[in-house]
Amino acid sequence: MTEDTVRRAPVDLGIVDGLAQLSFLVQAELGRVAADQGLSVIQLRLLGVLRDREPGMQELARHLGLDKSSMTGLVDRAERRGLVRRTRAPHDGRSVRVSLTDEGHEAARRLAEDAGRRVGALAAHLTDARRALLSSLASELVNGHTEL
Amino acid sequence: MTEDTVRRAPVDLGIVDGLAQLSFLVQAELGRVAADQGLSVIQLRLLGVLRDREPGMQELARHLGLDKSSMTGLVDRAERRGLVRRTRAPHDGRSVRVSLTDEGHEAARRLAEDAGRRVGALAAHLTDARRALLSSLASELVNGHTEL
DNA sequence: TATTGTTATACTCTATAACTATA
DNA sequence: TATAGTTATAGAGTATAACAATA
Numbered sequence: 001m002t003e004d005t006v007r008r009a010p011v012d013l014g015i016v017d018g019l020a021q022l023s024f025l026v027q028a029e030l031g032r033v034a035a036d037q038g039l040s041v042i043q044l045r046l047l048g049v050l051r052d053r054e055p056g057m058q059e060l061a062r063h064l065g066l067d068k069s070s071m072t073g074l075v076d077r078a079e080r081r082g083l084v085r086r087t088r089a090p091h092d093g094r095s096v097r098v099s100l101t102d103e104g105h106e107a108a109r110r111l112a113e114d115a116g117r118r119v120g121a122l123a124a125h126l127t128d129a130r131r132a133l134l135s136s137l138a139s140e141l142v143n144g145h146t147e148l
Numbered sequence: 149m150t151e152d153t154v155r156r157a158p159v160d161l162g163i164v165d166g167l168a169q170l171s172f173l174v175q176a177e178l179g180r181v182a183a184d185q186g187l188s189v190i191q192l193r194l195l196g197v198l199r200d201r202e203p204g205m206q207e208l209a210r211h212l213g214l215d216k217s218s219m220t221g222l223v224d225r226a227e228r229r230g231l232v233r234r235t236r237a238p239h240d241g242r243s244v245r246v247s248l249t250d251e252g253h254e255a256a257r258r259l260a261e262d263a264g265r266r267v268g269a270l271a272a273h274l275t276d277a278r279r280a281l282l283s284s285l286a287s288e289l290v291n292g293h294t295e296l
Numbered sequence: 297t298a299t300t301g302t303t304a305t306a307c308t309c310t311a312t313a314a315c316t317a318t319a
Numbered sequence: 320t321a322t323a324g325t326t327a328t329a330g331a332g333t334a335t336a337a338c339a340a341t342a
Contacts, residue, residue: 011287012283012287013283013286013290014283015267015271015279015280015282015286016268018282018283018287018290019267019270019282020178020267021286021290022167022170022174022286022289022290023170023171023174023175023178024193025289025293025294026167026168026171027171027175028213030168030171040331042332056300057302058299058300058301066334067334068300068301068302069301069302069303069333069334069335069336070332072301073331073332073333074331074332074333077330077332089300092299092341092342093300093340093341093342094299094340094341094342095299095300095341096300096301115168116164119163119164119167119168120163122167122289123163125292126285126289130285131163132163133281133285134163134166134167134282134285135161136160137281137285138166138167138169138170139159139161139166140278141170141173141271141274141282142161142166142169143159144270144273145270146169146173188308188309188333190308204323205323205324205325206323214309214310215312216323216325217310217311217312217324217325217326218309218310218311219324220326221309221310222309222310224325225308225309240318240319240322240323241317241318241319241323242318242319242322242323242324243318243322243324244324
């Protein structure tokens with residue numbers, strides 16, 4: 001009832017609420033990073049994926065967990081902004097490959113830099129040891145559930 | 149042959165990529181939990197907030213990081229689904245209070261249960277000690293950046 | 297027939313600006 | 320004037336179903 005005025009030791013939310021609320025916190029920060037460049041989180045993610053790949057639409061959709069028809073619109077809008085281009089795949093007349101333009105690379109670089117600063121700030125008050133631990137635990141979860 | 153012989157050493161993504169990718173992983177799981185009930189992540193979050201509160205629209209918008217006009221639509225759609233109701237606040241003719249219906253409470257319970265199962269599964273292969281550590285670290289970040 | 301991608305359609309989510317009603 | 324909320328509008332994001340082109 002008057003919880004706001006009482007300074008408590010940090011409450012452990014439990015693993016599920018902790019992960020859920022942390023994910024909302026990080027997503028909000030990524031949303032601000034993207035919004036600073038006039039982009040959405042999914043566009044930020046798209047540019048991030050394309051930094052070191054040149055996938056087809058289907059592969060991209062699988063990677064982002066979207067339907068292929070959603071990819072069409074996503075890539076359309078990124079293309080309209082001059083960030084990505086479609087090129088025809090050499091030996092298959094059906095498929096295209098999506099790649100970053102120069103402008104797209106520059107945007108991706110800025111986004112990564114800003115994300116580094118702003119997401120990094122979320123963990124800034126941790127000790128180095130605990131931050132390394134969190135990094136290791138996050139990687140462990142991600143690696144355990146990204147079996148391609 | 150045992151799994152240990154084929155298991156690679158996990159790659160440490162670094163704190164920023166680790167947190168970002170973990171947030172995408174958790175959000176995807178929450179998306180599946182919500183989709184199982186025909187809902188979106190933001191509706192799941194709305195129901196979660198309303199479980200122990202009866203806030204006004206403005207307060208709700210602040211809590212979810214949305215504009216008040218976005219709240220109108222969000223609550224409209226939840227109301228149309230029979231999950232929440234608007235009631236007039238007693239001493240201020242301008243404001244309303246949003247609360248869960250019985251059906252909304254039941255949906256929120258199911259969502260929490262499913263999220264517990266599915267988000268919990270993400271951390272299932274951690275040792276108890278490391279899971280407790282992750283819970284503590286997640287809580288520390290959330291508590292450090294959720295000044296209510 | 298199967299695969300790759302697009303189109304048509306409908307809905308959700310979101311913000312900005314203008315508005316109403318109450319304080 | 321200020322605050323609480325809605326409406327009008329525009330755009331992004333998403334999925335389903337149907338389609339075209341290529342393999």
